[in-house]
Amino acid sequence: MWTVAAVTDTYLPTVNGVSYTVRTWRERWRRRGGEMPVVYPATAARSPDPGECPVPSVPFPFYTGFRIAAPTVPGSVRERGPDVVHAHTPFALGIAGRRLAAALEVPFVVSYHTPAAEYAGYLSDALEGPIRRIADGYERLFLSGADAVIAPSRDAAESLRANGTPTHVVSNGVDTERFRPVDDGTVRAFERRYGLLDRPLIGYTGRHGHEKRLGDVLDATADVDAAVVFAGDGPARPGLERRAAGRDDVSFLGFLDRSELPAFYSALDAFVFPSPVETQGLVALEAIACGTPVVAAAAGALTETVIDGETGTHFPPGDTAALEGAIERTLRGSERLPTRLEERRRRLCVDRSIDDLEAVYESVLE
Structure with missing residues (x-):
């Protein structure tokens, strides 16, 4: 199985669908014999597990719980020689992942979890419209540099195909070992x-x-x-x-x-x-x-x-x-x-x- 370097600007202890999807995919990928080191913003609130690779970060001032990471990938991840780099966000670590893939000449895959424009209102109510347009343009540019784009639903995939971006539909999936009716x-x-x-x-x-x-x-x-x-x-x-x-x-x-x-x-x-x-x-x-x-x-x-x-x-x-x-x-x-x-x-x-x-x-x- 291949080694996949996963990079994400949001991860545990921040609680959201992206964090849990990255964590669950990593666990299941390792069960199959592959490796998936995760690069994410460091925080004092969480010590990394083996294979988790935090990078320096600071709090994002406009959204509690999110952090801005240094746009870099630890040398330990480069040394593993990943076969694929998979970005789950288009921000600082997504950019670092894109650079890593180019430097190693390996495929760059991007997951489309949340439209970047949805965060515009957190930056400025007055400038929400222009910020949304800038975010949409940046997102299209970022996705256009990927070898493959993954969307979690047909609806999300269609919104990307309208922009000419080739996509694959891969549901985030549910850990049904954990999520089941209880007594x-x-x-x-x-x-x-x-x-x-x-x-x-x-x-x-x-x-x-x-x-x-x-x-x-x-x-x-x-x-x-x-x-x-x-x-x-x-x-x-x-x-x-x-x-x-x-x-x-x-x-x-x-x-x-x-x-x-x-x-x-x-x-x-x-x-x-x-x-x-x-x-x-x-x-x-x-x-x-x-x-x-x-x-x-x-x-x-x-x-x-x-x-x-x-x-x-x-x-x-x-x-x-x-x-x-x-x-x-x-x-x-x-x-x-x-x-x-x-x-x-x-x-x-x-x-x-x-x-x-x-x-x-x-x-x-x-």
């Missing part, structure tokens, strides 16, 4: 530990970004007979907590340990995901793998991640009345997903994603 006793213990109300429960976990439109969940549930629970963190959380002040049916749990997430998903009667900008929506896949239906915005990759009447319900993004109706229909319609859950879990399994990833590497090496 009632484990769910009850989780609910007691966090003081969750004994009533229908809807919730969300993940990054609390403004673009996720999590405030729509608060607006849509004001008159719904259910408790609302948010796990995770991010820059939108303080505003959400202010909006929820005085509501005893809303809880904020903060970051949960990864080991607690299956119980979190299994405790929910509905996972609510109002974001219109997802390239896949890993947390929606995790919820489905745990047997929990998803109420999702009918936009972006969530139109294919969630199947109406099977794995959840869609609503028009930004329409809080429609979101309220979708939540109520989901709560009335089913306690758990239909009996084909195991079939769906097999389709979601990250091992299928690694099969597809291996095929992409093989294509660029040939």
Whole structure:
């Protein structure tokens, strides 16, 4: 098997889909006999595991939890002589990865996880439009230098093909060894530990970004007979907590340990995901793998991640009345997903994603 140098500007302990995808892919790639050293921004909050290669970094002032890394790759990674360099972000370390691939004359692969323009609003409200245009142009330029581009969904791939960028669809996949329905006793213990109300429960976990439109969940549930629970963190959380002040049916749990997430998903009667900008929506896949239906915005990759009447319900993004109706229909319609859950879990399994990833590497090496 090949050695693949993975470079990413976001990694643990930052909690998001990119961090967990890189970590999971690395673990599964190593199971197959390959190596995948990961280059990421160093932080005092986390000591590297073997094969993880931090580089000096400083906090990003506009987005809590993100860091700006020095655009360099450690010599230990160069010395391994990677067969492929795989960038998961287009920023400082993505640039360093591109330089490394050119210096070693090996293929350069890029994953398209999040549109760079989605971060424009964090830099300046007044200049958001021009910053978005600059980000879009830079992203096209960065992707054009890759030997292969990987998108996690057909929707994301189509948006790239419109710009003439050759792409391969490789789902991020779900660690179905971890994400599975848990027993009632484990769910009850989780609910007691966090003081969750004994009533229908809807919730969300993940990054609390403004673009996720999590405030729509608060607006849509004001008159719904259910408790609302948010796990995770991010820059939108303080505003959400202010909006929820005085509501005893809303809880904020903060970051949960990864080991607690299956119980979190299994405790929910509905996972609510109002974001219109997802390239896949890993947390929606995790919820489905745990047997929990998803109420999702009918936009972006969530139109294919969630199947109406099977794995959840869609609503028009930004329409809080429609979101309220979708939540109520989901709560009335089913306690758990239909009996084909195991079939769906097999389709979601990250091992299928690694099969597809291996095929992409093989294509660029040939």
